[in-house]
Amino acid sequence: MPLSHDEITRFLKSVHPYDALPADVLDNLVQQIEVWEVEEDASVYELGTTLPGVFVIYEGQVEITDENDAVVSHLGLRNSFGERGLLRDGKAATKARAHTPSVLIVLPPDLVRSLIDGHDVVSKFFNRSRGDRTGPQSLATSSIDVLMAKNPATCPPSTPVQQAAQMMRDRHISSLCVTEGDKLLGIATLRDISGKFVADSMLKATTVSEIMTADPITLSPTDIGSDVLHVMMERGIGHIPISEGGKLVGVVTQTDLTHYQAVNSAELVRRIAKAQSAEDMAHVTVEIPQLLVQLVAGGNRHEIVTRLITDIADTATRRLLALAEDKLGPPPVPYLWLACGSQGRQEQTGVSDQDNCLMLDDSVSEDDMTYFADLAKYVSDGLDTCGYFYCPGDMMATNPRWCQPVRVWRDYFKGWIAKPNPEAQMLASVMFDLRPIGGAFHLFDDLQSDTLAAANANSIFVAHMISNSLKHTPPLGLLRGFATIRSGEHRNTLDLKHNGVVPVVDLARIYSLQGKLTEANTRARLQAAAATGVLSASGARDLLDAYDLIAETRLEHQVRLVKSGETPDNYLPPSALSDFERSHLRDAFVVVKTMQSAVGHGKGMLG
Structure with missing residues (x-):
């Protein structure tokens, strides 16, 4: 299907990061791109081939597979692919084929690189879209508290070497931190045992204090991976204790670094x-x-x-x-x-x-x-x-x-x-x-489009769905405070799922019903709603910003729990946030509440 200059421009204005480009830059971009029409089951590119650019799906679906033909992802409207291989060495790191007849927009390599170099928003997008950065740069710049093993095994200096060796064997570790109370005295490794105790035929009664490295160099949890790498390389060591406030809190080994990269x-x-x-x-x-x-x-x-x-x-x-x-x-x-x-x-x-x-x-x-x-x-x-x-x-x-x-x-x-009773509303919310x-x-193809059309045409159903979506409300209290959970296991916490992200998820679903939008992802729904006029540009920006802050806060809370050795959950104590963070999180909840109110009163947020 031939696409006009205006059609491509309108489409790219609905796709991030191109929606943030100045009008003249976007116009120049549109003049340089290619449009590919790919038949069902036809290959877009094979593993190792030179990539013609970054692909953006204008219509259809594309299946991405790895070298073992295992499906990595199914992509649809507005999704892009090919950027990882293009920005690494110009070669395809995966295989791509059209799952359905598809129309693809192709941005040439030189154009992509010039956009990355000249526009921060594009640079940030492509750096993030490369996914998890697990090469040496990511390792070198990660904080030590992410790399280290917490609660390291310890022993007093009087421990016999044979007993220390048995402890290492039983725990499948290669070192013990030698401590006296909270004070770190030294570190004993398997290399110390083999190179000193065994090689020198030391007496059975020898203690770890006689073979350990005394007063070892330590680092702080706030240091970064490059500090670990540099110390290990300079000193020729494979184990570094981590201390905070004079207290031993962890240890980093070469095995930890290898595992992190893997x-x-x-x-x-x-x-x-x-x-x-x-x-x-x-x-x-x-x-x-x-x-x-x-x-x-x-x-x-x-x-x-x-x-x-x-x-x-x-x-x-x-x-x-x-x-x-x-x-x-x-x-x-x-x-x-x-x-x-x-x-x-x-x-x-x-x-x-x-x-x-x-x-x-x-x-x-x-x-x-x-x-x-x-x-x-x-x-x-x-x-x-x-x-x-x-x-x-x-x-x-x-x-x-x-x-x-x-x-x-x-x-x-x-x-x-036809009959949107409470159970129907709940089930429809899940199944949409x-x-x-x-x-x-x-x-699924015809079923999805037919259902969206039928739902959109039934104003009573949409009204019931809107009413159902307002049951989850942001946790706003009086006097700029939060309404925390009042009782039970999670008392005095915020439920960042049901009172945080779910209200935005529900709003996005309503917009998708009103606009007959096929996206399932919340962020994609909000962007598509703005692109199709279901949601105003300003309303979309506010809601996206609020959603991003709430979702990021939720993930950071889960990460804190994981790093503390706990099971991640969605229950955040407000006391875990700074005043600055609490203020901004509350502002985000206010935006969500405002958008809920607008939808509940039948206002389309199009002004």
Whole structure:
């Protein structure tokens, strides 16, 4: 489909970071780009080929796979791809093919580089869009409190060397910090034991005080990775104690540095794609909290962090589907596994349950349902093993209600729209966030567009959905304070999920219904709502800024818990924030409340 200059300009004005470019720069960009029309299943590029530029999807869907043909991601409208390989060495690091007939906008390499060099907003976007920066630069600039092992093993100076060696063996560690009370006296390593105690045939009664390195050099948790690297290289050592206020708080070893470099989303995806069981995958997904810490510490925006973490869940789901088919045999009819909830919106954090369903080809028979019940159980059980616990509300494909032919799903949506009772409103809210994960994607295409059109045309349904969306309110109290949880386990905390991000998620869903927008991701919905006129440009900017601050605060809270050795959650004590942070967070809640009020009173925020 030929695109005019004006069509391309309007489209790019709805795509970040091009929406922030001056008019003359954008006009020059549009004159230099190419438009590709790619047929269904046709290759866009192969692994290792020279990339013609950065691709932006104008229409259609594109599937990205790695060198093992494992699906890395499914991309849709306004998504871009190819930038990682282009900005690294100009070669494709993945494979891309059109999942449906697609129209792609291609920005030439020289143009992309000139935009990065000349415009901060583009530079920041592409630096963030490269994902987790796990090379030497990321390691060198990360703070030590992210790198170090906390609660290091210690022993008093009088400990016999043989006993110290047994402690290291039993704990699978290579050093002990020698302490007396809170005071660090030295460090004893396996190399000390082999090079002194064993090599010099020292007496069995020898204590660690005789072989340790006394008064070792220490660093602070606020130092950075390059400090560790420089000390290790200069002194030829592999273990550095970390102290704070004179108290031992951790230790950094060469193994810690290696592990830090190895933990990145692409590596976790690769290992999951090759796993032979759910138990194998669980050994990988247990590293997600550390990945969360590293991504946030690396300065990545929340939408990048949650997208990368969701990609891991998507890969685990697709791998479990493949393993299920290996065990059960080929499916009797085409099927589609879909995610809803935070996975459907690509917004998973360090706390995630599973919300999913199955759509089956209408040719499915009653006898075939046993196969899909077994497949759903295999995959859901596997996800639970991987740490994605069962949905408390049973919103899973293992529930026969959510494992049905497409014709039944059509009836579900028609019924919810025709009679929007409270249950229908709740179910519609969940199901409007559906995103295909694995299987026959075409089963969802017409259903989504038809449902959006029907929902948009029923003003009563939309009104009920708006009313339902206002049930989650920001935690605003009197006199510029917060309304914290009043009782129970999480008393005196803010629920950054249900009273923080969920009100914005609900607003974005309403905008998508009003505009018949196909995006599932909250941020993408808000941007699309602004681009299509459902939401004013100023309203979108305010709400996006508020959402970003709330979501970033939530992630930073989870990271603090992980770094303290605790399980991440969504409950933030306001006392953990500075006055400055509390003031800005409250301002963000005020913006959300204002937008809720406008929607609740039937004002379109278009002024």
